[in-house]
Amino acid sequence: MSRPAVEDPAPQCTDPTARLLVAAAFAAIRSRYAEARHQIAAAIIDADQRIHLGLHVDAMVGRAAVCAEAGALSAARLATDAPLIAVAAVRYPKPTETCGARIVPPCGLCRELLLDHAPGLRAVVDDDRQAVLVPLAGLLPHKYVGTKWPPTRP
Template sequence: MTMQNHPVDHELVEAAAHVARTRCRGDNHTMAAAGRAPDGRIVTAVNAYHFTGGPCAELVLIGAAAAQGVYELTTIVAVGDRDRGVVPPCGRCRQVLLDYFPGVEVIVGEGDGMRAVPVAELLPASYVWADHQLDTE
């Protein structure tokens, strides 16, 4: 499968990197995420690490976005603290992002290899939760 390359939203990457540099402190918050709303707004969040499986920054971002009235994201990126750069989403986050925002693009890679790809390309032959919900009405 060939991944489609889309323009990288460098402002979004910098927003996540800024949060990673200034808000991630200690072992509880080691990743930052930034998401772009269709109206151009940027929402940011950090992970909440916990040994029981605390949520990744991308998942916290979904809740933070909803709290700000953002229910759709066009692009998302995660950046690690200590200047680790862009970090691709884990499998759980890929699935959740696909379920919530099937058209979202995810920024992956680093340096000149950084690219934005549709989340569906990060999960080939994926299961789409929304496609299997029963009509309860």
């Protein structure tokens, strides 16, 4: 018995940048999905309109897992110093799930990490009606600010 096709959630995005990022993340996870290994892909776009992808890498010890957003951030920083504009992540359903692929917001750890490196970053989130781009800082209103690096402004 074959699995029905999983639909791309990009059409629910009204913003062209959001649609582009969600489509890129969906294409990445659709091609690389492996149950209990890779379930989420992320895409970050920079100011030069280049897209950088990251793949969730699960681990037997949960703390050793790497989020897709962290992978996309690393890929972006390897490729460019250009400002980062927006991020989107897509979760692919397990074979036992009947839901489709869906847009997921960055976890708390990724929100902190992304804001450390891109204070003005926006994230694609699903607000139950449509997928929209929102300032990531709004999803983490009381971000930790340490003294390790000089302060940065969005």
